[in-house]
Amino acid sequence: MPSHLSADRPAAQPPGRGSVEALISQARRLKGDVDAVRRDTQSDGADPQERWQRALCDLALTQLEDLDVHLAQLREGPPPVPDAPAAPPPRTVPPAPRHGSLLSRVGSAEWNLLTDEASWSGELYEILGRDPAAPPLTLDELPSLVHEEDRPKLTAMVTDCLIDAKPIDGEFRVVRPVGDVRTVHMMGEPVLAADGSTASMWAVLRDVSELRRSQRAVSETRESLQRHRHRAQTEHRLAVELQESVLPPWRGSLRLPHQGPETLDLAAHYLPSASSALIGGDWYDALELADGSTLLSVGDLTGHGVAATSGMAMLLGALRGMAMAGTEPGQLMSWLNQLLDATVQPALGSAVCCRYRPDTRTLSWAQAGHPAPLLFRDGTGRTLQAPDGVLLGATTGATYEQAEVALEPGDLLLLHTGGLVPGHSGAEAMSRLLDLAPRFDEARTAQDCLRTVVEECGETERENDACVLVARVTA
Missing domain, CATH: 3.30.450.20 (PAS domain)
Incomplete structure (x- = not known):
């Protein structure tokens, strides 16, 4: 003492x-x-x-x-403890009588x-x-x-x-x-x-x-540290398993629709954070709908661990179900906002949802506090003008506008979650991605373009995880 x-x-x-x-x-x-x-x-x-x-x-x-x-x-030195949310304050041991x-x-x-x-x-x-x-x-x-x-x-x-x-x-x-x-x-x-x-x-x-x-x-x-470490390892394993079970199972390139002429060449990737314990609520998704159109979405739910991944699974499941019922992107965002607002544990989320109709080559999309998609054409790139939309779960009864853009064969869409470019955010991060336009123009497939993004953004350690989805119009 x-x-x-x-x-x-x-x-x-x-x-x-x-x-x-x-x-x-x-x-x-x-x-x-x-x-x-x-x-x-x-x-x-x-x-x-x-x-x-x-x-x-x-x-x-x-x-x-x-x-x-x-x-x-x-x-x-002390026993190793994984990175995790802050541990509870240590117990105070009362001083023993001095003799x-x-x-x-x-x-x-x-x-x-x-x-x-x-x-x-x-x-x-x-x-x-x-x-x-x-x-x-x-x-x-x-x-x-x-x-x-x-x-x-x-x-x-x-x-x-x-x-x-x-x-x-x-x-x-x-x-x-x-x-x-x-x-x-x-x-x-x-x-x-x-x-x-x-x-x-x-x-x-x-x-x-x-x-x-x-x-x-x-x-x-020591026993408390060991229990904390075991609990963190268990939660991390559950978060990873839940994330892997929810995200699309396809690896490499995906071409949609499966029936009829293929009009979209797709590739996507999940980039983990530098700390393996910080499994977040990021997602990407591509889904063929009943009318032959394709749903593209990326999003991010706040938080880390099992709570974030389970919330992400709930949102993604609801998004797929409502899209299969024919709901348009703007209305999808409104209902997702109501869903988050009604959950027991409040959370915030950002998302962008796109619906591509191959017969007219039109893209309808809406966003909720999320970076807008990037459109690359003929060696140059630009950020799509974003319709109004607040974060999911931020306010009750929010409405979300919907925008539409015409696409051409050879066009490339890049959807991503925040934190894709380590050390950069906002306009600066967008500018770094837009600078990749000449390299995208030389690429032959969506997978080649995705590989370029990962080479540019994925090798540097990042504070948070991120997702990127690349869609190339083929016809």
């Missing part, structure tokens, strides 16, 4: 790897020095002072072993089995919360201080020590007279008489309450 003196100072910066290595070396040298002192204090166990010194050396070696492990963990120096948390005791006398150090009285003027408890009386659940454990340790001469090394909880519970680690050995019988038992008892509280806090934090 940090000293109160550090409260008005800036927080210490994480130590560098070199400084941690130096601490590890110092801790290991200190372990060697303590072990040498321990070997020098080995005796026949008759002198209580020597037994006390040896026990303290054993205790110090145990703590240094723990320190070595913790420093190694500090060198390795002074290490020695004030370590006490000793000896129980003489021949005279039934007991002797305790002053520190042990403090640890157990006993009045120093009161006589020390005998081995038979000691369990009265121990938590009811831990009494069998203490009895078993003492019995094994007295009967089988096994060293004591274990922990139990004691209930102090003031009502607080402390965790005590006990180490001890039997003292044998000349005839080999057990004459007495000595022990060193250490208050490890703060240490165990810290260990529990570390363990709970």
